[in-house]
Amino acid sequence: MHSFEFMEPTTLAEALRLLATHEDDACVFAGGTALLLAMRQRMMVPEIVVSLGRLHDLRTIGWTPAGGLRIGALARHGDVARSELVQQHYPMLAGVAAGLANPQVRNQATIGGNLCYADPATDPPSCLIAMGAEVTIAGPDGERRIPMRTFSVDFFTTALEPGEILTGILLPPPDPQRLGHYRRHLRTAAEHRPVANVALTARRVGSAWDEVRLVVGAATPSPQSMTRAEAYLAGRAITLDVAAEAASLVAEELAPISDGRGDAAFRRQVVRAATRRIVAEAAGLDWKETAA
Amino acid sequence: MTVSVVGQPMPQVSAQEKVQGRAVYAGDIKMAGMLHAKLLRSPHAHARILSIDTSAAEALPGVKVVVTGDDVPRRRWGVHHKQQNVLACGLVRFVGEEVAAVVATTEAVAQDALELIRIEYEELPAVLDIDAALSEGAVPVHPEGNVVDEINIARGDVEAGFAAADIVHEEVYTTHSQYPGYMEPMATVAATDGNGRLTVWTSTQSVFLARQRLAEALDRPISSIRVIQATVGGGFGAKIVEERSSVIAAFLATKVDRPVRLNLSRLDDIQSGCFSVPMRIRLKMGMTRDGTITAKDVTIEAECGAYAGLSPEVMLVTAMRSDNMQRLENVRSHARMIHTHTMPRGAFRGFGGTQMSFALNSHMSTMADMLGMDPFDLHRRNAIRTGDLSVHGWEIGSCGLPECLDQVSTALDWTARRARNTRCGVLRRGVGMAAVMHVSGNRTMGNWDGSTVVLKVNEDGRVVILTAESDMGQGANTMLTQICAQELGIPVSHVTVQAPDTDNSPYCLGSLASRVTINAGNAMLGAARQARSQILEAAAQKLGCEAADLTIADGVVHSGKNPNLFAPLPEICRYHIFRHGGEGILVRHTHDPKTVMMNKEHYGNIAPAYSFAAQALEVEVDTETGQVRVVETYLSDDCGKAINPLTVHGQSAGAAVQAVGWTLYEELQMEGGRVMNGNLADYTMPTAEAVPTMHSDIVETDEPNGPLGAKGASETAILPGAPAIANAVYDAIGVRITDLPITPEKILAALAAKEQPHA
DSSP, X not given: OOOOEEEXXXXXXXXXXXXXXXXXXXXXXSSOHHHHHHHHTTSOOXXXXXXXXXXXXXXXXXXXXXXXXXXXTTOBXXXXXXXXXXXXXXXXXXXXXXXXXXXXHHTTOBHHHHXXXXXXXXXXXXXXXXXXXXXXXXXXXXXXXXXXXXXXXXTTEESOOTTOEEEEEEEOOOOTTEEEEEEEEOSSTTOSSOSEEEEEEEEEETTXXXXXXXXXXXXSSSOEEOHHHHHHHBTOOOOHHHHHHHHHHHHHHOOOOOBTXXXXXXXXXXXXXXXXXXXXXXXXXXXXXXXX | OOSOXXXXXXXXXXXXXXXXXXXXXXXXXXXXXXXXXXXXXXXXXXXXXXXXXXXXXXXXXXXXXXXXXXXXXXXOBOSSSOOBOSSOOSEEOSTTOEEEEEEESSHHHHHHXXXXXXXXXXXXXXXXXXXXXXXXXXXOSSTTOSEEEEEXXXXXXXXXXXXXXXXXXXXXXXXXXXXXXXXXXXXXXXXXXXXXXXXEEEOOSBHHHHHHHHHHHHTSOGGGEEEEEOBOOOOTTTTTTTOOHHHHHHHHHXXXXXXXXXXXXXXXXXXXXXXEOOEXXXXXXXXXXXXXXXXXXXXXXXEEETOOTTHHHXXXXXXXXXXXXXXXXXXXXXXEEEEOSSOOXXXXXXXXXXXXXXXXXXXXXXXXXXXXXXXXXXXXXXXXXXXXXXXXXOBOSOOOHHHHHHHHHHHHTHHHHHHHOOOOSSEEEEEEEEEEEEEEOOOOBTTBOOEEEEEEEOTTSOEEEEOOBOOSSSSHHHHHHHHHHHHHTOOGGGEEEOOOBTTTSOOOOOSOTTOIIIIIHHHHHHHHHHHHHHHHHHHHHHHTSOGGGXXXXXXXXXXXXXXTOEEEHXXXXXXXXXXXXXXXXXXXXXXXXXXXXXXXXSOSOOOSEXXXXXXXXXXXXXXXXXXXXXXXXEEEEEOBSOSSHHHHHHHHXXXXXXXXXXXXXXXXXXXXXXXXXXXXXXXXXXXXXXXXXXXXXXXXOOOTTSGGGBOOOSXXXXXXXXXXXXXXXXXXXSOOOOBSSOOHHHHHHHHHHHHOTTO
């Protein structure tokens, strides 16, 4: 690793100033799990590393009945998983955080760092999009707030402008009628990064659903909303056949990546299986009896 | 002997220093004036080095020396085939081959300097797999051609055996390369002294073989080199004689005349480490209706990569070892070791046994189905037994194979679980089993497989053991300690085993071929008994009684006849020094087993004992995603008397996990000879979460040639995992995977092909 200067601002304003001053020479250090690997392999060679570790306000997780949940960008995955607020009001998110990667990563990596790095092979983005999350971004000209679905742009690319810092994630107040399910698929049990994941939320209306959000992550460069399946599932009584049909629609619409963890055809098959299962599961059906 | 120490489960004698982080690995060593080295590797599979410009690197502040193939000795080193120089000379033969090294004040400076070395290559056509290497007009990796070794073995009348068979089955199996995955990547510190002697602290399974290799590669007298074993964080065969970084580090120290440390990062270690030998095995077997094997015909093509190393010895094991597990008469093997322009492969836990075990046990299971027999019964029918002379002349002094089979089938509740499978639903379960054998010792080098232990009893009655058999984490030092403590009647905490050191330790071959427990254990037993009799003689003199009446327990010598006659060991040991002209008790015992070198026909009893194992397990196959999960596994190891059952269970569990990794999780991905997943995030070894419910048991046969009945453990246990999983997958979904690893893609493709047989 090359030597670098390690800066530890104590206010957000100071951190933004440092980024503005050093521009491309600087990079932000949150949990460091991805950054340090990149630096050790000299894939990134920053001269200035701006640590956000002293911005304690960015670590907090807060909730109000009217405003919903605010997760500071520096909350670690383990913090999210263990938060009673998250567990109580957003169990889907708590579950995703509790199963992410491995214990070492959960106890060091931050949710904000995860979103900003935008490595496709991870869980939070698709989950947050399906939950209707927004993110807050601080920049030289103040704070802006954008939907999570527009934050994830592409492979390792976000809507973050140079000099900006992701400060938090906002989730709308929980709706007792909204169901939420999540499935992560690891290629093998020894993998720590998902080859695909599927997040599903929907409003229960009688025995049917509406406002269906079905988002695939990890199998695509950035999370992909499965609009055809969303439309298909809305207003329909869910059966195993409906689940299988939704899975087929997703498999058709999906634009998967190919890499060492699996080619496009494999990912399509995995996403099809995961979709069938998550839809069945959300409807209280047993997917184990028949194959798609 | 009041307390039995042998047979008691106890933590390793090194456990405390390791968990406290105080064990000193080579990478922990710091010396005054120590410099750091980094290696530049070839980006090409096959290329001529036209020129190397090191001037910019040398000009970098902090750089002490930059060396290339032009600077290294012309003498080439290798096991049998002398093929390698310290650094590539003029030609590179695989991606990752070391072409230059930088020594600098820090690792970071050395790394920076690597980027300043300019090398002009002329790329040459490369052969990257067995088929390319064997094709007409293939580019030779070495002038001698691409077939570097060939073995032909034939016994009995194979054709008559097939003619007598009721069923004959033939299949081709392929096995892939596995990274040894030890926790400690290679690390070495080397230093010269004012007299020009070279001392090397390194992570090795054998200090004497390391020294011999250094003498050859550096072209200097053996005795001008001293090798000291630092704490070893696992070896699995790769640290016997094939890794290259310790050789380079030692050479660099001679160039700068200052201590040099070469620590490989994990990424570096994967590029230069010793993966196992991939093989293609064609197996044909004939059986009568009752399951008796009448003939076996094996053809093997194995890939050693650019340099042969130990691969020919590995292949010999593949070609014939498993024949000795069964009562066979008609067997034939033809095996070829083939060079390619890829990383050198070689020794790996099991030493060629895993490859053949996969083929043989897959085959046995398939043929059991053809006969309508339970595979356990088929194995029992053919299993070799205690007292047998095998087809290749191996004398089976103890064989617990039938007991291993019984243990695992009972433990897994084999019959009931097997009957439960309905082959329907999305998640399907199946059971599989495998049975294996391994050697304990192997007479291959200089008609010698002996081991020597020096035992020094201090004036306080505590002892120091000198040996050059390596404890690489497998428990050799604990085994020696237990035998010694028991024989001398002292607590295990009074025994210290010195780290191997070529200047001070007796000559030993080191930790390979599961030879240490049986050979060093016997030497230890002899040495301890010799020391004990000297202690008792001295005590008899001092106490004025017969030595035969005396015994030692809890560090006190006492008479069995007169309770008033006793003396604590320190008293006797000091007495011995004072009454023997200053001579303390210092004994040396050598044990060389009564084995023979194989003759030219590969016949003869090469090992003092043979170990056996069996495994049965259950898997669950996800028919939609192709994922295979091992649910539960039982492994039973016949290691003779288990000197430390805790270690044996640890070895069995570790081996079973390594086998699961090889079968399901680990896959070396190469493109154009380049490793594409050379890191532990992408080359996925089993983690704690990826491990099934594990059980192991021990069959304690009484081995007549073993110390207190013991044989080797640990290598045997890695052998059955892969075929047991493949057999269980077949049981679950009716799909037979014959090429490892068993990936989700292969499962899905095979399921699809099965559903559309005409597609």
